[in-house]
Amino acid sequence: MSTPFLSVRDLRVHFSTEDGVVKAVDGLDFDLEQGKTLGIVGESGSGKSVTNLAILGLHHKDSTAIGGEILLDGQELLTATERELERLRGNKMAMIFQDALASLSPYHTIGRQIGETYRKHTGASKKEARARSIEMLTKVGIPQPDLRVDDYPHQFSGGMRQRAMIAMSLVCNPTLLIADEPTTALDVTVQAQIMDLLKDLQQEFGTSIIFITHDLGVIADIATTSS
Numbered sequence: 001m002s003t004p005f006l007s008v009r010d011l012r013v014h015f016s017t018e019d020g021v022v023k024a025v026d027g028l029d030f031d032l033e034q035g036k037t038l039g040i041v042g043e044s045g046s047g048k049s050v051t052n053l054a055i056l057g058l059h060h061k062d063s064t065a066i067g068g069e070i071l072l073d074g075q076e077l078l079t080a081t082e083r084e085l086e087r088l089r090g091n092k093m094a095m096i097f098q099d100a101l102a103s104l105s106p107y108h109t110i111g112r113q114i115g116e117t118y119r120k121h122t123g124a125s126k127k128e129a130r131a132r133s134i135e136m137l138t139k140v141g142i143p144q145p146d147l148r149v150d151d152y153p154h155q156f157s158g159g160m161r162q163r164a165m166i167a168m169s170l171v172c173n174p175t176l177l178i179a180d181e182p183t184t185a186l187d188v189t190v191q192a193q194i195m196d197l198l199k200d201l202q203q204e205f206g207t208s209i210i211f212i213t214h215d216l217g218v219i220a221d222i223a224t225t226s227s
Contacts, residue, residue: 003074004031005208006055006176011068013047013054021065024050028068034175035202037209039223041216048212052178054078055210056095057085072176091121093176094169098184100161104153110137111149114168121172136167139204140197159190163197170201177202178210183218195222 013025025047032038042048053059054066057077070077072093077085097103105113114136115129124132130149137145140163153161162182169177179198183191199222202209211222 005034005073006032006210007069007071008051008055009069009071011051011054011070012066013050013059014065016063016065025054032176032208032210034208035206036224037202037211037222039219040210040212041214041219043214049180052095052180052210052212055176055178056089056093057082087121090117090174091172092174093178094172094174095178095180096162096165096169096182098181100158100165101153103165104161106153109150109152110156110164114149114164114171117168118171132171133167136171137164139170139201140164140167141193142167159186159193162186162190162194166194166197166201170205170207173205173207175206175208176210177207178212180212181214183215184213191218198222 008028008030011025011028012023015022015024028047028051030038040048040051050059055070055072055077057080059066066078068078072088077088080088104110111130111133114133115126118124118132119126119129134145134149137149142148142160142163148156153164156164165182183194186194195218198209201207209222211219213219
């Protein structure tokens with residue numbers, strides 16, 4: 001059998017609190033193959049987002065104890081340095097957060113925020129980053145992307161902001177995309193559009209996707225395996 005692109009073994013994420021240790025994740029195992037979609041389903045507070053923040057290395061180390069093994073394309077993430085993780089985040093692995101309005105900065109244009117990630121990981125010029133931002137907004141279906149690239153997040157609808165978040169996540173063609181309930185706040189029609197968009201982009205880029213949700217119907221539509 002081929003080696004999985006992402007392998008998680010005996011993952012444990014424990015938080016120190018005033019009331020004692022909270023075992024948010026305790027002994028989780030799963031594998032994800034290249035170009036496939038893993039669905040993680042569970043109620044609020046079950047550890048879905050905690051798991052994926054551990055993969056990205058975004059937990060506060062002072063209050064969090066993380067154990068087990070996370071291998072991304074053969075590289076161990078739990079022992080990686082912060083500098084190594086910074087090179088991987090946005091470049092080889094990226095995340096679409098649940099609340100696009102809260103995740104996007106209100107002070108910068110959509111194009112600048114997409115382009116900033118691209119410049120950081122590729123060394124591109126501002127002109128090149130702007131062109132890449134317009135290209136990605138086109139791919140995610142934003143109308144008149146050459147004009148909307150200069151808009152601020154509050155000028156986008158909820159569905160458009162989520163598309164912009166997807167564009168930002170995919171701007172460097174990451175091989176792993178974590179989607180943390182990206183359709184929760186959207187109406188059914190826009191939700192279906194976002195799902196179709198992720199499928200199309202996965203086929204184009206060959207991206208492996210972890211899709212987090214509490215909605216079994218959504219998972220049934222998009223996942224090739226679930227946990």
